[in-house]
Each structure stands twice: as structure tokens, then as C-alpha cells.
Amino acid sequence: MTVTVAGALLGAVTGLSLVLVVARVLALRRPLLAVRVLPYVRDLPQAATPVLSSAPSGAFGALFGPMLASAADSLERVLGGNASIRRRLERANLATTVQEFRVEQVVWGLAAFGVAAGVSTLVALRAPNRTLPLLVLCGVAFVMGVLLRENRLSAQVTERERRILAEFPTLAELLALAVGAGEGPVSALDRVVTRSRGALSTELGIVLADIRTGTPVSAALDALARRSGLPVVARFAEGMAVAIERGTPLSGVLHAQAADVREAGRRALIESGARKEVAMMVPVVFLVLPVTVVFAFWPGVVGLHLATP
Numbered sequence: 385m386t387v388t389v390a391g392a393l394l395g396a397v398t399g400l401s402l403v404l405v406v407a408r409v410l411a412l413r414r415p416l417l418a419v420r421v422l423p424y425v426r427d428l429p430q431a432a433t434p435v436l437s438s439a440p441s442g443a444f445g446a447l448f449g450p451m452l453a454s455a456a457d458s459l460e461r462v463l464g465g466n467a468s469i470r471r472r473l474e475r476a477n478l479a480t481t482v483q484e485f486r487v488e489q490v491v492w493g494l495a496a497f498g499v500a501a502g503v504s505t506l507v508a509l510r511a512p513n514r515t516l517p518l519l520v521l522c523g524v525a526f527v528m529g530v531l532l533r534e535n536r537l538s539a540q541v542t543e544r545e546r547r548i549l550a551e552f553p554t555l556a557e558l559l560a561l562a563v564g565a566g567e568g569p570v571s572a573l574d575r576v577v578t579r580s581r582g583a584l585s586t587e588l589g590i591v592l593a594d595i596r597t598g599t600p601v602s603a604a605l606d607a608l609a610r611r612s613g614l615p616v617v618a619r620f621a622e623g624m625a626v627a628i629e630r631g632t633p634l635s636g637v638l639h640a641q642a643a644d645v646r647e648a649g650r651r652a653l654i655e656s657g658a659r660k661e662v663a664m665m666v667p668v669v670f671l672v673l674p675v676t677v678v679f680a681f682w683p684g685v686v687g688l689h690l691a692t693p
Contacts, residue, residue: 456486459530469537475613476540477586489533496529497522544583545614549649551584552616553642560638569628570595587612591621602629616645 562572
């Protein structure tokens with residue numbers, strides 16, 4: 385091969401590479417379909433408007449996606465409980481399917497397995513007779529990583545429900561004020577949702593989106609009651625649905641429910657303080673009191689030593 389032919393081939397490869405890079409950059413700069421469509425359907429619930437999936441994508445997804453999906457299916461057959469996972473994902477308001485959550489569990493397990501394998505390799509190089517216990521440790525690390533992801537999901541659900549309880553009295557009072565001012569239930573929901581931010585406001589936004597897409601008000605509120613994991617929110621939705629169906633004054637119902645939630649929060653705070661009373665005594669008994677005793681009696685002990693011949 386002459387120098388001219390080699391240079392021509394090198395130039396052709398370089399030019400083709402530049403063309404591919406420019407084409408890819410232009411494709412990436414093009415707005416996504418979801419970005420173009422979502423502004424016109426922003427009232428729809430998040431679960432009804434598909435967004436970018438959290439599953440592995442790109443080269444990583446092409447290489448390891450099938451293996452992760454197969455491992456997720458195996459994990460699903462071993463653990464089960466898809467209904468519970470789906471329920472907790474809804475309560476945490478996560479746009480993740482059960483399959484994607486299983487993949488995340490596998491990834492967390494592999495990450496824990498990798499850390500344990502790295503440490504075990506270093507230990508095994510110094511003590512080869514510990515290979516079997518180290519292998520067991522790697523397997524336990526994988527299981528712990530899988531369970532840790534599920535525990536994280538439960539923690540996300542608990543944190544979101546705590547925020548919903550904290551927001552509930554204020555939003556219920558705002559709804560009562562809007563209804564008492566002469567607005568209808570849907571208009572009051574719209575006013576509250578557009579002027580508030582938070583977990584409960586997101587749930588009410590889903591109810592408002594269902595109503596705007598043709599669902600009856602009572603059916604949308606019943607869906608909120610089924611979706612919520614909090615008895616307080618379920619009673620709130622059922623009370624609003626019953627008041628709308630029967631024509632009961634809605635303002636009084638909302639004020640009463642807000643007062644009940646505030647009273648329940650006050651009782652929970654008192655009970656929490658009573659349960660933590662013993663824990664609050666630990667630093668007093670084991671830290672403050674010994675230091676006080678030492679400061680009180682140490683000068684006398686020193687004086688006795690000095691006075692003793």
C-alpha cells in the first residue's frame with residue numbers, strides 16, 4: 385500500500401467520523417417528543433404521560449440491559465411481592481415500574497457485591513485459607529444490597545407520607561376558605577394546587593387532572609382514597625366525595641378534618657415526647673450527673689489526701 389492510498393483511506397475514515405459526530409450532535413440538540421408534548425398535557429397525571437425511563441440506556445443498556453433484565457426476573461420469582469412493590473411505588477409517587485425497580489435492586493446488590501469482593505480479594509491475598517467465608521460474605525453483601533434498596537423505598541414512602549400529614553391541615557383550610565368564598569370544589573382544587581407546592585398538592589393535582597380529563601369528581605376522589613396509604617387522606621377524600629354527592633356544606637367538613645388532623649398531630653407529638661423521656665435521661669444520668677459528682681467530691685478527696693499525715 386502506497387503512502388497516497390494510506391492517506392486517502394485515513395482521510396476518508398476521518399471525514400466519515402466527523403460526519404457521524406456532527407449528525408449525532410444535531411440529533412441530540414433536537415428537542416425530545418416528551419419535551420414538545422408535555423406543555424400541552426401538563427394537567428395529566430405523571431403516570432399517564434410517559435417520560436424517560438430510568439432503565440439503563442445507551443451503550444451500557446445495550447451491553448448489560450438483557451442480563452440485568454434476566455437477573456431482575458429471577459429476583460422477582462424468588463422474592464415475589466409485586467403487588468406490594470407496586471403499591472409502595474404509587475404511594476411514593478415514583479415514575480418507576482416494578483421491572484425497573486427490580487433492576488435497581490439488582491444494581492444495588494451488584495454494587496454491594498463488588499465492594500465486598502474487592503475487600504475479600506485483599507484479605508484472601510494475605511490469608512488464602514479464608515476463601516470460603518469470604519465467598520459467603522460476598523453473597524450476603526449482594527442480598528443486603530437488594531434488601532437495602534427495598535428498605536430505601538419504604539423510607540421514601542414514610543417520608544412522603546410524613547410530608548403529606550404536615551401539609552394536610554393547611555391545604556384543607558385553604559380548600560375550606562375557597563369553598564366558603566363561593567367557589568366550586570373543582571375551582572377550589574385548581575386554586576389550591578396552582579398556589580401550593582408539596583406532596584399533597586401533587587396528589588390533589590392528579591385528582592384535578594383526572595377531573596379535567598372526564599372523570600367524575602367523586603370517582604377521582606375515590607381514586608385518591610384508594611391510592612393513599614394514610615387513613616387521614618382517605619377520610620378526607622371520602623368526606624369530600626360524600627359531601628359533593630349529597631350536597632352537604634363542604635366548608636364545615638374540611639374545617640373539621642383539618643382540626644382533627646391538628647389534634648392528632650398534637651397527640652402524636654405528646655406521645656413521642658413521652659416515649660423519648662427515658663432516652664432523654666440517658667445523657668443526664670451517664671454524662672452530666674457523674675461530672676457533677678466528680679466536681680463536687682474531688683476537692684474534698686484532694687483535701688483529705690493533703691490533710692492525712
